[in-house]
Amino acid sequence: MAPVPASHPQVAVTLVLLLSMLGLAAGGKVLVVPVDGSHWLSMREVLDSLKEKGHEVVVVAPEVSLYIKPSKSFVMKTYPIPFTQEELDRDFHEFTQDTLKEGSFLERFVRIYQRFEKNSALLLSTCEHLLYNKELMRYLEESKFDAVFTDPVIPCGPIVAEHLSVPSVYFLRGIPCGLDFEATQCPNPPSYVPRIFTEHTDHMSFLQRVKNLVFDVPNLFLCNFFFQPFSKLASEFLQRDMTVLDLLRKASVWLLRLDFVLDYPRPPVMPNMVLIGGISCTQEKPLSKEFEAIVNASGEHGIVVFSLGSMVSDIPMKKAREIADALGSVPQTVLWRYTGKVPSNLPQNVKLVKWLPQNDLLAHPKTRAFITHGGSHGVYEGICNAVPMVLMPLFGDQMDNAKRVESRGAGLTLNILEMTSEDMSNALKTVINDKKYKENIKRLSELHLDRPIHPLDLAVHWVEFVMRHKGAPHLRPAAHDLNWIQYHSLDVIAFLLAVVLLSLFISFKCCMFCCRRCCFKKGRTRKPAKSKSH
Amino acid sequence: MAPVPASHPQVAVTLVLLLSMLGLAAGGKVLVVPVDGSHWLSMREVLDSLKEKGHEVVVVAPEVSLYIKPSKSFVMKTYPIPFTQEELDRDFHEFTQDTLKEGSFLERFVRIYQRFEKNSALLLSTCEHLLYNKELMRYLEESKFDAVFTDPVIPCGPIVAEHLSVPSVYFLRGIPCGLDFEATQCPNPPSYVPRIFTEHTDHMSFLQRVKNLVFDVPNLFLCNFFFQPFSKLASEFLQRDMTVLDLLRKASVWLLRLDFVLDYPRPPVMPNMVLIGGISCTQEKPLSKEFEAIVNASGEHGIVVFSLGSMVSDIPMKKAREIADALGSVPQTVLWRYTGKVPSNLPQNVKLVKWLPQNDLLAHPKTRAFITHGGSHGVYEGICNAVPMVLMPLFGDQMDNAKRVESRGAGLTLNILEMTSEDMSNALKTVINDKKYKENIKRLSELHLDRPIHPLDLAVHWVEFVMRHKGAPHLRPAAHDLNWIQYHSLDVIAFLLAVVLLSLFISFKCCMFCCRRCCFKKGRTRKPAKSKSH
Structure with missing residues (x-):
């Protein structure tokens, strides 16, 4: 018998966790592809904690940004984009002014739509400048990261993760058009999960439920409208057909800034979703x-x-x-x-x-x-x-x-x-x-x-988990491997219906055959009798 | 202006949690209605932890049982049942012998069915002897419990919780016929969630998916067959119509002995479900x-x-x-x-x-x-x-x-x-x-x-949570307030279809009316011309 090495996994794993908690374990290497604005602010706190635990954190960001600035907690790698800080600040200022400008619904809609279109083009161009920056990408390829930590609302991080073949952890509040539900195979019944922009609660009247369902229709177009250019970019860059949905499905863990105290007890949380709402509320520091x-x-x-x-x-x-x-x-x-x-x-x-x-x-x-x-x-x-x-x-x-x-x-x-x-x-x-x-x-x-663990510690745990185990495939629901028809068992139902109908048809034919034989026999036995009587 | 009292809730709650962790906080009072056998063994460890944290734990159990014995961790209240320990032990021994006896499939099926029927009757009778034990019930009513902690596989605990109007925490691995999914409004697609007794994995072939769907059919009868007597007992005892499903829907928190490492990443976890698989694997003690x-x-x-x-x-x-x-x-x-x-x-x-x-x-x-x-x-x-x-x-x-x-x-x-x-x-x-x-x-x-918190601590946290907050209504999905038609938005779809069809019909009628008017005009303008020519 081959001797099996003596080991004590429970103690060993506890020790690794303990060491990692004390920041003594050999640290991992995490690549961060952030989204600018308020999205960045709470993500930064996770990076501080990761650094404290002894991990190496590398942030890639455009040379020009609103909030993403160097820090002791991470190495920052920047790449040039064709905008100046002044242009970005002006653009941003105009955006807030637009939002606060009065006007008719149509005027406001057109204004916001134009702004949205302009911003989308800017975000796409920024992503292109990251992906096609050969020197930076070579550095990323050679760096052998253990995980990519990114906000998929702008799906640039997921493209980078796919290119580097590194498991990814997402950090987000949600994707407005609902692509996060589709990408995680998470059921999302419109009957009690209020859609964004409806301002509904989870208890809706009949007419509110009608509105909620109707609001799902533009989402189909909105997702496509916003993400199609990124799908095109991903396919070109990765040199194979790849939609944003395909990319998002590959995430190891989704850290969602939700909590049922604020966000209604929406239906289900998939195995690879972790709720970290309230992460930015940490122990207060003394006032200046x-x-x-x-x-x-x-x-x-x-x-x-x-x-x-x-x-x-x-x-x-x-x-x-x-x-x-x-x-x-x-x-x-x-x-x-x-x-x-x-x-x-x-x-x-x-x-x-x-x-x-x-x-x-x-x-x-x-x-x-x-x-x-x-x-x-x-x-x-x-x-x-x-x-x-x-x-x-x-x-x-x-x-x-x-x-x-x-x-x-x-x-x-x-x-x-x-x-x-x-x-x-x-x-x-x-x-x-x-x-x-x-x-x-x-x-x-x-x-x-009243929670067993602070959301910040939970977020850090799951980033480390993905780094330690090279992803989290055991949390991936098998639903990802089914198409729409299979998921809803429509093929199975059709098959069972066919079997039932065929059985009925055969039974019917058999009965008919038996009846006919009986009648025919009777007919035959009667006929001679008849002919005799004649 | 009415002065608002100065407070510091974050620190206050942290302090309560800290005190409760140190076992110093004023303890709560929890009533435990357990299920005998292996179900009891892991539940007992939660009770030890609750006792350590300073809570008062009261266990109600029949005078005769397999494993439920007095302990320092809890007060035990027993009630008489019409079986002796010898009868119970013999019955139990026969059950295991039956299971291990060889024979044809049919023989085994009949044997197990008869045993199941006998055991069900015994469990129902045990529950009746608890509910109709006036002295014990008066004691329970007067005790003012903060929570009922129970295994709902035998739905006696849920009836007691309803009678006492005390929020309940369930502790279970699952209910074989799938009533736990129905009671929590948890989606359960047969396309990738293997049914019990099928021995399927979460990746199924077409024929396996057929079998999985077919296995759902007997569940409908099994649930009814097993739980109907308890529904009858609940209605009689509570003096209002009440099914077991109605009772189970009221649970505050479901502690499920599942972990995705063993149990396939089944679809969703509802907000009030907490996974505590592996709870019985605690730090080992030195061997004797x-x-x-x-x-x-x-x-x-x-x-x-x-x-x-x-x-x-x-x-x-x-x-x-x-x-x-x-x-x-x-x-x-x-x-x-x-x-x-x-x-x-x-x-x-x-x-x-x-x-x-x-x-x-x-x-x-x-x-x-x-x-x-x-x-x-x-x-x-x-x-x-x-x-x-x-x-x-x-x-x-x-x-x-x-x-x-x-x-x-x-x-x-x-x-x-x-x-x-x-x-x-x-x-x-x-x-x-x-x-x-x-x-x-x-x-x-x-x-x-590799988890942020041990399942035992998680279980204790949620029992304490329900005690502290008198339930967990903020985790209750609004789906509970919808009927089947509303949940699936069938009424909304029917309404939208009706609106579309009505619009089409009206448009069609308008067109027809316009056409007819045009034709009629033409006809009228032509007719006089004709009459003139005559």
Whole structure:
């Protein structure tokens, strides 16, 4: 008998995990292909944790970007793109101004559509400049990464992962047209899973369910419209037919920034989906002296934190004056993140700041309310710190996020374009003074925070898992190997129907045959009798 | 403005969790309605942990049972049932003997069916004696429990939870007829989720998919056959119409003893499902001197652990002699859990023991193979400790478990009724000497153990969660409030179809009307012309 080496796997694996937790294990090598904007901000925290655990983190990013800047936590490899920082900043500024510009529905639709088209072209071109940068790609090929960590909303990372044949971990909130459901084989019944942009809850009336189903139709075109150019790019670059859906199906693990406290208990989570909603709400750091002084000076009334997110820090003057009026009507000190021209009617209780430590301020016991655009990071920070919200959604999933907070009685939603100064003042006073809002957000917060492991640790665990095991094929549902007909067992049902019908047909024919033989016999035996009688 | 009390929820909740982890927090009160047999064994470990965390645990069990015995970890409340311990033991012994008796398929089927019918009646009667025990029920009503922790395979616990209006946590491997899927609104496509008793993997051929679908049909009757008496009992006792399905839908959290390493990545996990497969594989304890001596004396060849589980410890003599012969053909020392008459041909290398510390022995580096009946606890302990297996399934989910291990190249399955001594010898030698088996089970083990939190801690967390928050309504999918037609959007589709058809009909009618008017006009303008010409 061949001797089997003595081993003790349970202890061994525990040891590896322990070592890796202490950051002593030989680190892995992870390539990060990020998406700029707020998407980058929470991803960065995972990179810091990965670095702390002893892994080598390499980030590839265009030379010109909004937020992706070098850090001690990672090696940054940049590639040139045909835009300057000024052009990007201007483009971005125009985007937020467009969003806040008033007008008829059609005007706004055309404006947003044109902007969307322009941005898509920019994102595609950026991806092309990464893939066809020979020097950088050679470096990536030679680097022997253990995993690619990427946000697939812009499917450039998945193309790189496929080219390098490295397993990938996705980090996202969702893909607006629902391609994430298709790519994970995750059922998504329109009867109780609200579609994006519908602002529905999970409990819908008949007409809402009709709207929900109808909203699925444009998704079919939207997915194609946005991802088709990337499919073309992938096929050209990889030199084989490859759609974005094909690429996304290959992900090892999907880290989804969802939590059922905010996002309705949607149906199912597939084996390779991990929910990490609330990842950006980490232990708060002490406030700087400047902010500490403002908060302490606020007295018994406390403060209100006001930020329209990382994307919008400047709004048209008319709107700014209205908002300033509203903010003047509450006794709280308002900390407003705002970089535009100071409105002339700015009340004494409002402090304008270029940047604010949002999570740390929300965590302060003196914070009474949070005025937010409803981005998922901000909303989760509001929930985590149990601060009632006034939501002024602007674009993307923000309308839906706002509706979700409102439907749970933890905040009020305003239409920033249509609201008056009085509307805002009333909303702010209500969420601060009506105890119901504080109670509801406190309950949500308790549910959200009562979890066996922090989402950040969970995210890091799964990136390390994929690095350690070269993917996670044991989490891949066999549904990926079935076509639509097979998945729904239509071929099996057709076969069984055919068998039943054939059996019936044969039984019928047999009966007929027997009857005929009987009749014929009778006929034959009767006939001679008849002929005899004649 | 009403002053809002200063609070710091993130720290507060963290503190509660921390205190609860240290067992210092004010404990909750949990009522346990267990199911006897192997189901009880892994549940008991959760109770030990709950007790350690400072909770009060009350177990209700019949006076006569196989394994449910008093312990320091819980208060035990018993109720009389009309069976003696001798009757129960005899009944149980007969059950295992029936299972191991040879015979034609029909004979075996009739035998098992009769046994099943008898056992069902016994379980129902036991439940009736709990529910109608006035003194015990009054005690339960007065005890003000925070949660009911129960195995719903015998739906007595869910009836008690409903009667007491206390949220419940379920602890189970699954319900054979698939009622767990229905009760959780969990999709369960027969195209890639293998049905119990089919022995399929998740990758099925066309004919296997046909068989898988066909196997769903008897499930409809089986569920009804087994659970109908409990539905009747529930309706009578609760004095309102109530089916077992209605009861199961109310569970707050389902703790499922599944892990995708063994159980194929089946489709979806609903928000209130938590996977805790491998819960019984905890840190091994040092072996007693007796076992340590046997293991050390085994030399370089090491040992083989052999147990047919908690339910079977005695087998017919003819089979025992065949097995003894097979065990004598390997150089390993075999530790066999066996309480029957000693076979006369027992080889020197086989040590018979009445009980063995299975997990601790499997964890020993000298263990080369594990001969098991394929019960889920044993299989997970084999995986956890990376020991290749020879599986001899007897009943229940054991055939499927065995097939799952075999399909992953980590063990070999034998039919205990049909196998010869040589078959068993060959299988045992193969899993020990063919390195492939050890490599495969080692890989499975590494994947299984690489998890962010131990399943036991996860189970305890969710029981505590339900106690702390009085249930988990935020995890309840809205699908529960839809009927079958609504869930599948059939009413919406019918409505949209009607709208489309009506629009087409109206358009058609309008066209016809216009055409007719045109024709009529033409006709009228032509007619007078005609009459004029006449």
